[in-house]
Every structure is written in C-alpha cells, then in structure tokens.
Amino acid sequence: MSWWLVVWLSLGAYAFKALGFVVIGGRTLPGWLERSLLLIPAALLTALVLKDTFSTGTELVFDERVLGLGVAAFSAWRKMPLIVTVVLAAAATAIVRAL
Amino acid sequence: MPQTKCLRALAPDVRRVVTASLTLSGAVGVFALSFGVLAVSAGASIAQTCALSLLTFTGASQLSAMAVIGSGGTVGAALGGSLLLAARNGVYGLALAPYFGDSLGKRLVTAQFIIDETTAMHMAETDPRLRKIAFWTTAIALYSCWNLGTLLGALAGSAIDPQQFGLDVAFTAAFVAMLYPHLVRRRARLAAAIGGAICLIAIPFSPVGLPVLLSGVAIFVGVPASGDES
Numbered sequence: 001m002s003w004w005l006v007v008w009l010s011l012g013a014y015a016f017k018a019l020g021f022v023v024i025g026g027r028t029l030p031g032w033l034e035r036s037l038l039l040i041p042a043a044l045l046t047a048l049v050l051k052d053t054f055s056t057g058t059e060l061v062f063d064e065r066v067l068g069l070g071v072a073a074f075s076a077w078r079k080m081p082l083i084v085t086v087v088l089a090a091a092a093t094a095i096v097r098a099l
Numbered sequence: 100m101p102q103t104k105c106l107r108a109l110a111p112d113v114r115r116v117v118t119a120s121l122t123l124s125g126a127v128g129v130f131a132l133s134f135g136v137l138a139v140s141a142g143a144s145i146a147q148t149c150a151l152s153l154l155t156f157t158g159a160s161q162l163s164a165m166a167v168i169g170s171g172g173t174v175g176a177a178l179g180g181s182l183l184l185a186a187r188n189g190v191y192g193l194a195l196a197p198y199f200g201d202s203l204g205k206r207l208v209t210a211q212f213i214i215d216e217t218t219a220m221h222m223a224e225t226d227p228r229l230r231k232i233a234f235w236t237t238a239i240a241l242y243s244c245w246n247l248g249t250l251l252g253a254l255a256g257s258a259i260d261p262q263q264f265g266l267d268v269a270f271t272a273a274f275v276a277m278l279y280p281h282l283v284r285r286r287a288r289l290a291a292a293i294g295g296a297i298c299l300i301a302i303p304f305s306p307v308g309l310p311v312l313l314s315g316v317a318i319f320v321g322v323p324a325s326g327d328e329s
Contacts, residue, residue, distance in 0.1 A: 001141075001142045001143045001144070001147055001168055002174050003147065004174055005147075005164060005168070005174045005177055005178065006147050006150045006151055006154065006155070008174075008178055009151065009155050009160065009161075009164055009177075009178060009181055009182070009185075010150075010151070010154035010155045012178065012181075012182045012185060013155045013156070013157050013160055013181075013182070013185040013188065014154075014210065014211060016182070016185045016186050016188050016189040016192075017157075017185075017188045017189065017191075017192055017210040017211060017213045018192070018207060018210040019189045019192065020188070020189035020190055020191065020192030020193035020194075020195075020196065020213075021189075021192030021193070021195060021196050021199075021206060021209065021210045021213055022192075022196075022203070022206045022207060022210055024192075024193055024196070031324065032321070032322045032323075032324070034194075035286075035321035035322070035324075036318040036319055036320075036321035036322055037190060037193065037194045037318065037321075038194070038222070038287075038321065039286060039287055039290040039317070039318040039320065039321045040187065040190055040191070040194075040315065040318055041215070041218070041219055041222075041277070041278070041281050042278065042281040042282065042284075042287035042288070042290045042291040042294070043290040043291060043293070043294030043295075043314050043315060043317040043318050044187055044294065044311060044314060044315060045215075045274045045275075045277060045278040045281070045291075046278060046291040046292075046294050046295040046298075046314070047294045047295055047297070047298035047310065047311045047314035048159060048270075048271075048274050048311055049271050049274045049275055049278065049295075050295045050298050050299055051298055051302065051310060051311055052267075052268075052270060052271045052274075053268075053271055054299065054302075055302045057166075057307055058302060058303055058304075058305070058306070058307060059302075059303065060299070060302055060303060065267070065268050065271065068265060068268035068271060068272065069268070069271055069272075069275065071272075072268070072271060072272035072275040072276065073275055075272075075276070076275050076276045076278075076279040077279065080276075081122055082122055082123055082126045082273060082276045082277075083122060083125055083126040083129070085272050085273070085275065085276045086126050086129060086130070086269050086272045086273055086276070087129075088272075089265070089268050089269070089271070089272035089275075090264060090265035090266060090268055090269050090272065091265060092265070093265030093267075093268045094263060094264050094265035095265075097262065097263065097265070098263070
C-alpha cells in the first residue's frame, strides 16, 4: 500500500475537522440549522449501521451480520452497556458463521 | 481498584460522565483491534496502520479506505469514499465551535479530536462544564485506546480472521448502541428513517462512502420550527 494514502487521508480528514471548528466556527447558528445539525447522529449512524449490515461494496447483501444487528438492537433496547452490546453482537455473528 | 476510588472522589455527575467516556473508549479499543487486523490483511504495513490511527483518527474513514484497498481499489478510490465519510466531522466541528472559546492554537489541536464519539458525548450533556469534561475525557481515553488497539491488532495481523470472530459487526453494534438514545425524539426517528432509506437506495448506484454522506440530507427535517424538541 502507498504511503500517499496515509498522507492524503490524514491531511484531508484534518482539513474537514478544522474547517467547521476553526474556520467557520464561533458564530451563532440560526435556529433551523442548529435543529438540523442535532439530527446528524440519528441520520448518519442509521445509514452507517444499514450500510455495514446490508452491503458489501456497492452490492446489497443479506447475511449473518443481520443477526448481529438484531442482537445489538435488542441489547441496546435493554440498556446494556456498550461493551456488552458489542461483545454479544460479535459473538452471535461468530457462532452462526461457525455452524 | 485505585481507579474506582479516584472516580468516587468526584461529583456524581462528573463521575457518571467519566465512567461513560472510559466505557466507550474501552469498547472502541476493541474495534481498534479489528481495524488493525483488517488493515494489515488488506495490505497495509504495521507502521502504515498505526500512522492511520495516529494521524487520520476517524474510524469509519480508516475502515472504508482499508476496505477499498483490500478489494483491489486504487488510492484515489479509497480516498474518495473515506474523505466523504470524513466530511461529517466538519459539520460536527461547526456544531461544537460555539462551546469552545479557546485560542487559535488550542482550537487547531482540539480539531483533531472532533469525531462521532467525542461529539456525541459532548452533546449528550446539557451543563457547559460537563460538556467539556465529556469531550476531553472521551478524546484522551479514546485516542489512547484507539491507537493501542490498532497496534495490537496490527501485530496480531493475519493470525486472526476478523470474520470468524464476528469483529466486522463490532462497529455496527457500537453504532446501534450510540444511536438508540437519539431515537427518543420523534424528529430524530424521522431523520433516521429517511437517512437509512436514502443510504440503502443509493448503495447499488454510488461509490462506496457516498450513500452515508447522502443520508445527511435527512437532517433537514429539522428545518421547520414546530414539532417536538424534547
């Protein structure tokens, strides 16, 4: 693998972090924008969860990961600690794959 | 345990925040293991894998880059998807900026630690002092755990098959746990539903990394002033 990937990804990722925080930051945001920004975790985390569960590359797939998601959702619903949720989901997926 | 005694000396609210930060960081350390393993098996050297965690320090982007490289993609393709994923940290920075009134130098350092987890921990609190404590304890503990886990995972390298241990669902499970508290608000549930639908529809038609960014359009259900804000 090329070191250029490490260099460009690090510079690019930092540029995004600094852009919002240092360059634009410090100003009071209008209400509609503030309300919208608060919804970022809900929208993006859902998208990340669905992407990581139902796709490989650009293909939609349905495999053992669905069980992991189900176990994680149940565990989060039961208000289990985060690490318990992670371990249960990984273990459930591993067991089904081993069968 | 000395750590427990130390935590007990703090005010209850601070103790709760610090405990949550340490728990989250410990869990993140576990996924860092899987990132280390996945990166080395995708073709990165141990030094490159550690450099990514030390310098890039945004998990989803790092994983996405390794997934593309591992499946034979070019540096350009890997960068495209990863940087799209990294763009959300810019929006987090925008949301966090009003709460940090430090000097330019301090802000430039703080910026490196603006990621999903630090933002979520910061926003979960209402008291300004607790928000800063939540941000910084998470930043320091998570940076340490993420890099230590990455190193150990990279060293373990090809000896482990991540899929066999279900490590590939570790990120998903953590995201679910972090997502759940947001869904008590009706608008957040709507944003989640729309964002998720956009992402799934976009997956077959767009490059890796883009669907997640497109789902960000769903946040604009927050534009109307009416509705629940609880």
